[in-house]
Amino acid sequence: MNARILIVEDQADIRRLIRWALEDSGHRLHEAANGALALQIVQAMRPDLMLIDVVMPGEISGLDLCQQIRQDPTLAEIRLVVLSASAAPHEREQALAAGADAFLAKPFSPAQLCELIDELLHG
Template identity: 35%
Template sequence: MKKILVVDDQLTVRRLVEMTLETRGMRVLQAESGEAGIALARAGRPDLILMDIMMPGGMDGFEAVRILRSQPETSACPIIMLTAKDQKTERLRAFEAGVSDYLAKPFKLSDLLQKVDNLLQPVAAKG
């Protein structure tokens, strides 16, 4: 069973993503801040992380991604930035921080599932 970590301060977003991914047989972990997301990623070892940009506290999604990329236990985990910020500058900052993909809110559930599936496929099965 694949384990997905959703880091978003909006409970409704976390629950929607959880319900959607659970229909695919995935287990969903949730965190509401960058700090909590990093701690849960280290402890829970997810197969993929969905990360918001704007969250309460002192850490945004960009900083959380940079920290996750710098840690040996989380550096290889695929990360999708899932955010309301859809400007070109935010997309560029996200990829510079180390995200694997980017999805702007509001999003189609089918787009989310496609991105998740693409990143969870074994490398040998792609292409």
């Protein structure tokens, strides 16, 4: 399955690393540098999966973005993966409470990322 994946990350270096990790996956990759832009892209593109950083500039954090997507029934099928620089248990709990399907602490390996995406997209 060639899924549409939206990478929502404010740091260009990390977006580049994620793109590099997924470049051979066959998925169509799109990027947003903040939550507001991500919301615009989500409405237009309807990605299959989103990789969302917790801390982003602007008024919409990664957790806010998850909540807004989960509140819209037309976006319910999108798989949400929250990425965080913190591996603290409360970070994972907050992400799942906001509607994330999975949580991945940075740094993570390309293999970890690919396995998680495959699991979420293919069950």
